Amino acid sequence: MHEDFERCVRAVQAKDARFDGWFYCAVLTTRIYCRPSCPVVPPKRQNMSFHPSAAAAQQAGFRACKRCRPDASPGSPLWNERADLVARAMRLIADGVVDTEGVRGLAARLGYSVRQVERQVFAELGAGPLALARAQRAQTARTLIETTTLPMTELALAAGFGSIRSFNDTVREVFALSPTELRSRAKGKPSAGAILLRLPYRKPLCPDNLFGHLVATGVPGVEEWRDGAYRRTLRLPHGHGILALRPEDGHIACRLSLTDLRDLPAATSRCRRLLDLDADPVAVDGQLSTDPLLAPLVEAAPGRRVPRTVDGAEFAVRAVLGQQVSTAAARTHAARLVVAHGEPIDDPEGGLTHLFPSPEALASLDPETLAMPRSRRRTLLALVEALTGGLDLGAGSDWEATRAALTALPGFGPWTVESIAMRALGDPDAFLPTDLGIKYAAEQLGLGGQAAVVSRSAAWRPWRAYATQHLWATGDHPINRMPAA
Known part of the structure; x- marks a missing residue:
């Protein structure tokens, strides 16, 4: 543009x-x-x-x-709407890959040469991966300067700078102020503990299905709703963290407790991705409103987002556990896995107890201990094997290649594949016409049978994942309601 x-x-x-x-x-x-x-x-x-x-x-x-x-400012919605090389690269850069693995690691994840990645990213963004990562480090530094009491030497390393000199030079160059001057101008009171952030978004935003879905499907010990905020644990490149997210007017109040401050960019990126904060609701609502049956739903709740995930592998495991069972049963299965294979953590402020098990931890599970049909045990084990073997469900994954890889696994039908595409991969056009909630909504709205719904959904593209949220909201289920504070 x-x-x-x-x-x-x-x-x-x-x-x-x-x-x-x-x-x-x-x-x-x-x-x-x-x-x-x-x-x-x-x-x-x-x-x-x-x-x-x-x-x-x-x-x-x-x-x-x-x-x-x-x-x-909010990120460009283009990076979450597209699945090409540049969009995938931008999602990975936001997730901190260049800082942890370098440009060579970024290129390896994308399956291209370093030269190809640098050339295509520069052609579209006017800056290469290193410059983009540097700009992100500058923003991380500013956040830490203004919200913490860390000494500048520690802060520079936490923000990803190799030396205090490069830290000082970058901050002065980008903000025309020294780090000390930035701290003195900060409006908020710095914290010696958790980091407090304001995550911006494009208005409007409907928080009902976002927080309702996350809380209603939350896994005990990993997620909770406390004092009007959604809280959960998350695994990060250098350690783990606990996030707390609360909807406010014009922003999401975010509180992060991290074991390693170098993980601030990745944690912030995952919070934004979880709540779909970089979406363009005007474009989405405008397209969906052209359908006379969807228009009243959009008008009643403009700005619906797609609740996503902080960990693609975790969501895939939970999607398998949720096959053909109720939300409550899926939570129970997941909670048992967490207790048996999750990594314990301390949470002085609430009731979070574990990180969700990693694929490596689940590789050792005994299928006979799973209280589920034998066919679903086979599906879960096949998924774990694929994840430990290199199946990528992260921010930089190739959506269509990943769909094909998932479809090849035993027990992975369209519902499971599209659920993962919607929530883990972030494809805004993912669609679940076989979902029971979609079927009920179709009957209620007079959309017709499954074939008719699929045909009609062509007009909703490329926003069918958002149409799904509106269709689900026609039902009376806790996923559609903000929990009481």
Whole structure:
């Protein structure tokens, strides 16, 4: 979009927040870059230039606006709508892969050469993977500076910088302030413990199905609803963490307790992905509203998101456990696995007790201890074997190749494959026409049988996962309701 000069100018002049994260506006006279909705008086059009990423603006010599904080705007929805190389690379960079594995590791995960990845990412974003990771490190540093009391030397290492000098230079270059000046300007009170964040999103947002689904399907010991917030444990590259997410007006209040602060970018990325915060609800709702049967549902609850997951392998295991059983039964099966094979953790603030078992931990389970039909035991063991053998269900996975790999496993029908595609892979067009809730909704709305629903759903593409949320919401199930505080 940044190449459409006139459209970008109109968005900046209108201070349209819908385009935050889609592109960045740089001012040639002040050498500052902003988000489109920046509250300051828009610059003259001849002084505007537009960039596809914060990293590209920084590489061009612009520094972040102190007023609108463009580095903290919602991410581009393109990276979660697409499954091409650049979109997969961006999801992995956001998940911290470049910091932990380097560009070579990023390329290996994507199945391309380093040169191919660098060339394609630069062509679309105006910056290579290293520059994009550097911009992310700068934002991580700012978050830690403003929300913690860590000494700057420790903070620099936690943010991913190799030296205090590179940390100081980057912060000054990006924000035109020293780390000490950033801390002195912080509005909130720094914490010596958990990190408190405000996760932005594009309005509108309907929290009912997001938090209702996560809580209703939550696994005891791994997830809980406490004091009006969804809490859960998560496994991270350098340790583990506990997150707490609460919906607020215009943002999600996020509280992170991490055993290693180097995991802040990955934890933040997974929180955003879990709640689908980088979606473009205006585009989604606009498309679905063209169907006269869906239009009233969209009007009643605009901004529905797709509840996703923080761990693709975990969700796949839970999807198998949930085959042809109730939500309560699926939770019971998962809770037993957690107690038997999960990693215990301490939670001084609540009732979380374990990390969900890793595929490696589940590789040693005795199938005879599973209280489920023999065919489902075989399905679960086949999945675990595939996961330990390299099946990738993470942020950078190839959606269609993964679907094919899952379909080849015993016991994996369309419902299981599409559930994983929707929640774990993040495909916005995943669809479950065989789901019981979809069948009930079709009957209630007069959509017809399964064949008729599939035919009609062609008009909902590429947002059928969002249509699924609206159809599910026609039923009276706890997944559709925000729990009481």
